[in-house]
Amino acid sequence: MSKMVTSNAQQIVNEVSDNDSTLEKKQAFQLLQFTQSSEFYERLTQKIAGGLYNEILAVFPKHLQIIYSITDSKERKLWNAVIAKRSLDDGIESLEADSPDLMQTLLFRSSKELLKEEYDQADSLFTLLLYKTPESAMDADVYQKLYELSVSSESVRSQLKKVKSITANVIRWLYELPKELKYINIAKSVSQESQVNRLAELIKLVGDRSTDSDKQAALKTIGFKARFGPVKPSWIAEQILDVLSFDAPVIPDSEHVRYIRNKRELTKLSERYENCLAHHGGSAASGASQYYEWTLGQNVVVQIRSAMGNGALTK
Numbered sequence: 001m002s003k004m005v006t007s008n009a010q011q012i013v014n015e016v017s018d019n020d021s022t023l024e025k026k027q028a029f030q031l032l033q034f035t036q037s038s039e040f041y042e043r044l045t046q047k048i049a050g051g052l053y054n055e056i057l058a059v060f061p062k063h064l065q066i067i068y069s070i071t072d073s074k075e076r077k078l079w080n081a082v083i084a085k086r087s088l089d090d091g092i093e094s095l096e097a098d099s100p101d102l103m104q105t106l107l108f109r110s111s112k113e114l115l116k117e118e119y120d121q122a123d124s125l126f127t128l129l130l131y132k133t134p135e136s137a138m139d140a141d142v143y144q145k146l147y148e149l150s151v152s153s154e155s156v157r158s159q160l161k162k163v164k165s166i167t168a169n170v171i172r173w174l175y176e177l178p179k180e181l182k183y184i185n186i187a188k189s190v191s192q193e194s195q196v197n198r199l200a201e202l203i204k205l206v207g208d209r210s211t212d213s214d215k216q217a218a219l220k221t222i223g224f225k226a227r228f229g230p231v232k233p234s235w236i237a238e239q240i241l242d243v244l245s246f247d248a249p250v251i252p253d254s255e256h257v258r259y260i261r262n263k264r265e266l267t268k269l270s271e272r273y274e275n276c277l278a279h280h281g282g283s284a285a286s287g288a289s290q291y292y293e294w295t296l297g298q299n300v301v302v303q304i305r306s307a308m309g310n311g312a313l314t315k
Contacts, residue, residue, distance in 0.1 A: 041066045050136035051168070052080055055087045058095035059102055067103070077130045077137075078111035081147075084140035085118040119147045126150040129160060138168040145175040152182075159184045178203040180219055181236065183226035195233040202240040214243035214262065242267070247287040250304065256296035260284070266291060269301055277301060 045065040049056040060068045068076065086102065087095055095102065105114065115122050115130075126147055133146070149156055149171065156174070160166075163184060174187035176196045180203055190196055206215050218239045225231050242264040249259035260266050263281040269291075270277035280303075283289040292302045 041069045044069045048136055051139035052084060052137035055083050055092055055095055055140060058092050059083055059099050074131050075111055077133055078115060079106050080137045081130055081143045082114045082118050084143040087140045088144055121151045132163060132165050134167060142168045142171050146171050149175055156182050185226045185229055186231050189230045189232050199233055199236060202237055205244055206240050209245045210243045218243045246284045249290060258293045260291040
């Protein structure tokens with residue numbers, strides 16, 4: 001079949017408006033079906049349906065995949081979100097059972113109205129974000145995560161309004177990051193789930209083992225950098241570890257003795273005295289050593305080490 005005939009059939013399908021009759025639509029799709037191999041559209045559908053392929057196949061089986069494949073990209077992205085929600089709520093078997101009705105609904109009703117019906121609090125931001133997702137459909141759960149992000153805190157919404165495009169991985173990581181670290185530039189820098197888990201652990205630790213002022217200072221530093229560019233998880237971990245309190249001191253503070261409580265204080269002393277104290281953070285964090293600033297006479301830093309080698313210090 002010539003390329004010109006196929007092109008003409010495609011044009012006819014594209015020109016059929018929502019106001020045209022069902023018969024006209026069917027005739028247009030039939031013409032296209034007869035002018036192009038169904039295998040071509042099956043391959044095309046598999047490519048653009050991506051992680052949602054099984055769900056798409058349930059709604060648009062066999063040769064009906066043509067309908068999905070030739071639909072405008074923006075419209076198809078809204079369809080993806082509707083199909084994903086139906087699949088999460090009712091299962092893929094329900095999609096197959098409801099296929100004829102759901103296909104008709106997608107074809108003849110406003111996709112934006114359908115989104116509002118499926119996602120209770122969906123607003124224009126959710127629709128806008130769907131347009132910015134990849135051409136290839138994402139896994140069903142990612143659409144739910146994107147929706148929840150779109151109706152979450154004003155800080156997250158404000159960031160989402162500025163994105164030019166958004167990938168499935170960025171959506172996943174942004175959703176899973178602890179609320180203190182929900183920045184798109186952090187999510188973009190995450191490459192594996194273990195990094196997100198580690199950051200979540202550190203956020204819990206900083207709440208348990210640092211002063212509120214130290215915690216807020218660290219989060220402010222992280223947030224400021226995250227607003228302007230990518231932020232590596234390893235750098236964030238360093239900022240948090242710097243303010244984690246070491247073990248309780250075995251010698252109480254006094255007029256001339258001050259316990260060095262965290263790595264940040266140790267680093268500041270290292271800079272003041274121009275020595276290698278900053279490299280001893282690991283020993284102090286493990287409890288094997290403690291450091292005190294002595295200010296009677298000549299200022300010095302005193303290290304107290306465990307008599308048990310690597311064991312924690314005890315009174």
